[in-house]
Amino acid sequence: MRRSLVAGNWKMHGTRQSVEALLAGLNQQDWPEQVDLMIAPPSLYIQQCRESLEGSQIRLAGQCCAYQAEFGALTGEISPAQLREAGCEYVIVGHSERRNLFDETDEVVCRKFAAALACGLRPVLCVGETRQQRDAGETAEVVGRQLQVVLESFGVGGLAQGVLAYEPVWAIGTGLTASPEQAQEVHAMIRARLAMLDDEQAQCVQIVYGGSVKADNAEALFAMPDIDGGLVGGASLNADEFGAIARAAGRA
Numbered sequence: 001m002r003r004s005l006v007a008g009n010w011k012m013h014g015t016r017q018s019v020e021a022l023l024a025g026l027n028q029q030d031w032p033e034q035v036d037l038m039i040a041p042p043s044l045y046i047q048q049c050r051e052s053l054e055g056s057q058i059r060l061a062g063q064c065c066a067y068q069a070e071f072g073a074l075t076g077e078i079s080p081a082q083l084r085e086a087g088c089e090y091v092i093v094g095h096s097e098r099r100n101l102f103d104e105t106d107e108v109v110c111r112k113f114a115a116a117l118a119c120g121l122r123p124v125l126c127v128g129e130t131r132q133q134r135d136a137g138e139t140a141e142v143v144g145r146q147l148q149v150v151l152e153s154f155g156v157g158g159l160a161q162g163v164l165a166y167e168p169v170w171a172i173g174t175g176l177t178a179s180p181e182q183a184q185e186v187h188a189m190i191r192a193r194l195a196m197l198d199d200e201q202a203q204c205v206q207i208v209y210g211g212s213v214k215a216d217n218a219e220a221l222f223a224m225p226d227i228d229g230g231l232v233g234g235a236s237l238n239a240d241e242f243g244a245i246a247r248a249a250g251r252a
Contacts, residue, residue, distance in 0.1 A: 007061065049085060093124065123162040125147075128142075
């Protein structure tokens with residue numbers, strides 16, 4: 001039985017003061033025990049989050065990492081080993097903003113996935129199509145291509161050591177959300193693709209949905225059989241909203 005994961009990506013938001021207030025709100029929430037919880041704050045605030053959430057079931061993640069596990073001359077980058085030492089258990093790789101704004105290719109994303117695994121982190125691999133690609137009927141092709149490089153390197157078993165996040169680019173930060181049925185269709189397609197390679201491992205892969213997940217749509221999304229939780233953006237900056245989303249996953 002797969003556990004649900006509700007993950008909050010804070011992106012480039014926060015000050016020490018606002019993070020302190022958000023953490024105080026998170027510590028007041030009633031979290032469902034059967035749901036995995038994770039937040040990805042800006043790296044500057046990882047230590048602050050670690051100290052405030054000590055003893056909590058919320059785990060920490062990096063928003064990105066370097067494409068090599070070992071230390072080196074990569075000014076401005078953060079090694080997955082450094083994230084691990086700082087207390088992170090997860091790291092997001094291949095987010096659409098990294099792919100589109102920073103030109104990260106499928107090959108670079110795969111190297112980051114590998115580096116994360118080598119350092120004991122669970123990579124959260126993001127895949128998804130743009131509106132233009134969806135309208136052209138290319139969703140399966142685009143998502144399949146983004147998955148293929150990782151599958152060729154690690155197989156389904158390697159992918160199961162991380163988390164897969166389907167995030168339709170057209171639904172990120174736009175207020176648009178894939179309907180539960182639209183999201184389920186892609187999640188089921190992904191799991192079927194994995195099952196063709198290794199059915200047993202395919203049933204173990206956590207596949208979460210990311211794209212304007214909110215308290216008022218979370219329960220319907222999480223009720224779908226192949227949606228194992230959510231990668232939450234803006235709503236994760238509100239403790240009560242994030243708590244409500246987590247509790248919706250607990251009822252799914």
